[in-house]
Amino acid sequence: MKVLLVEDERRLAASIRKGLLDDGFLTEIAGDGEEGLWLASSQAFDVIVLDIMLPKLNGFAVCRRLRDQSNWTPILMLTAKDGEYDIAEALDTGADDYLTKPFSLVVLAARLRALARRGQAERTPTLELDDLKLDPASHRCRRGEVDISLTPKEFMILELLMRRVGRVVTKSEILAHAWDFSYDGDPNIVEVFLSSLRRKIDTSSGRKNLRTVRGVGYEIVSDRPRS
Numbered sequence: 001m002k003v004l005l006v007e008d009e010r011r012l013a014a015s016i017r018k019g020l021l022d023d024g025f026l027t028e029i030a031g032d033g034e035e036g037l038w039l040a041s042s043q044a045f046d047v048i049v050l051d052i053m054l055p056k057l058n059g060f061a062v063c064r065r066l067r068d069q070s071n072w073t074p075i076l077m078l079t080a081k082d083g084e085y086d087i088a089e090a091l092d093t094g095a096d097d098y099l100t101k102p103f104s105l106v107v108l109a110a111r112l113r114a115l116a117r118r119g120q121a122e123r124t125p126t127l128e129l130d131d132l133k134l135d136p137a138s139h140r141c142r143r144g145e146v147d148i149s150l151t152p153k154e155f156m157i158l159e160l161l162m163r164r165v166g167r168v169v170t171k172s173e174i175l176a177h178a179w180d181f182s183y184d185g186d187p188n189i190v191e192v193f194l195s196s197l198r199r200k201i202d203t204s205s206g207r208k209n210l211r212t213v214r215g216v217g218y219e220i221v222s223d224r225p226r227s
C-alpha cells in the first residue's frame, strides 16, 4: 500500500515512515504543501496523510485543491492538540479522517488500512441530466461548459430534485430538506428560491428542465425530445 505523507518535521516524518514500513506501507514524504500537492496530483496513492501546519501551502489548502481537481484519494489530517476547529475545518475541506498529535503508530496504521479499504468508491458521484451537471462533493454546478453559481440553499434544492429526476418533490419536502427543522416562517419562501434557481439553470440558457407541478410541487425532467 502506498502512502503519501506530507509533513515538514523531518524527524517525525522519518519515524512515521519507518513505523509504517513495519506494517507493510510504502511511504513517500513531501516536506511542504506544494510538493505534497504536486506528488498527490502526479502519482497514485492509496491514502494521504496530511499535516496542517506546512510551509508554502497549508494542509487545508492542499486538501481543498485536491478535491477541486476531483482527486478523491482518502486523506487523513494530522491536527494539533486541542484543535477542535482544525478538525472541523479538516472535515469540511474534504478530509476523511483525522488524528491528533502525538499519536500512536499502531493507531495510524489501523486508520490508514480502514481508509484504504473504504477507497474512493464511496464518493458521491456527479448528478447529471441533459447537459446539467451537479457535483455535490465540490459544490459545483454546470450547464454544458458554463459554471452556474448557486447559493447553498439553491444547491441543496437542486441536489434534492436531481436525485429524484422525473419525480415530483413537494414544497414541504423541499422545506424539510433545505431549511432547519425549526424554521417556522412562510413556506412560500420555497417558491422564491425555486424561481431564482429556474432563472439560473434554465431561463439564462433557454432551457426547461425545472417544472412546476401546480398545487403539488416541482420536478426536474429532461427537456430533450426522446430518441
Ligand code: CA
Binding pocket: 007, 008, 009, 051, 052, 053, 054
Ligand atoms: Ca507541521
